[in-house]
Amino acid sequence: MYFGFLGQSALYKHLRDLSHLAFPFNCFGCNAALDEDDLPICKECFDHFPRTYYWQQEENGVEKLFWGKIKFVRACSYLFFTKGGIVQDLMHQLKYNSKQEVGHLLGKYFAQDLSASWYSDIDVVVPVPLHASKLKSRGYNQCDSIVSSMAQVMEKSFHLNAVERIRANQSQTRKGRYERWVNVNELFSVSQPHFLAGKHVLLVDDVVTTGSTLEACANAILSLPNTTVSIATIACPSPV
Numbered sequence: 001m002y003f004g005f006l007g008q009s010a011l012y013k014h015l016r017d018l019s020h021l022a023f024p025f026n027c028f029g030c031n032a033a034l035d036e037d038d039l040p041i042c043k044e045c046f047d048h049f050p051r052t053y054y055w056q057q058e059e060n061g062v063e064k065l066f067w068g069k070i071k072f073v074r075a076c077s078y079l080f081f082t083k084g085g086i087v088q089d090l091m092h093q094l095k096y097n098s099k100q101e102v103g104h105l106l107g108k109y110f111a112q113d114l115s116a117s118w119y120s121d122i123d124v125v126v127p128v129p130l131h132a133s134k135l136k137s138r139g140y141n142q143c144d145s146i147v148s149s150m151a152q153v154m155e156k157s158f159h160l161n162a163v164e165r166i167r168a169n170q171s172q173t174r175k176g177r178y179e180r181w182v183n184v185n186e187l188f189s190v191s192q193p194h195f196l197a198g199k200h201v202l203l204v205d206d207v208v209t210t211g212s213t214l215e216a217c218a219n220a221i222l223s224l225p226n227t228t229v230s231i232a233t234i235a236c237p238s239p240v
């Protein structure tokens, strides 16, 4: 019996190794081959994630981006984004290589790291939407996987289509300041207000840089009566 069990275990391992040959399982961060198939990111990469810990800080770098621009409850990012670093690579895989698993994974890790007190009064989680033309060409919104995983860990509801992007973003470089403001503030509308009105909405994007897109999207949500907004993104620039 004992040898039989050992044989079965060895056979299982052999089959698993063979399946890895057919579908090599590599770390999403550093591309190293993984021994265990439970983590799509190796322990080394996970342990060295450049976490911001902004969720533990009031007046953090992401909140400062929105000061004086929109009324928000809380704002933070999960990771620092550096050129050529692991976060840039992961974001690229999520956005351009159809690796939605990366979004699911980062959304899960982010929500697990956030203390429950950070999101206890959130009612609903929504993504910054893509314009229909961009959605068609890319095939998916890279924020949807992040949102659904975060909501699952937080045990909150989420709506992927409650907000709509009504215009594709245009180049703003040649516009004056007023035109630029009008341009960015006409980007979004709430298409399903009954899901968000009167709620505390957590608005999620993959990356925040200047914050102008999130600001415009938040403004559309804040136009609903008695509605508040918090902001969470996976990545933000490293502080200088």
Ligand SMILES: [Zn+2]
Residues within 6 Å of the ligand: 027, 028, 029, 030, 031, 032, 041, 042, 043, 044, 045, 046
């Ligand atoms: Zn790795």
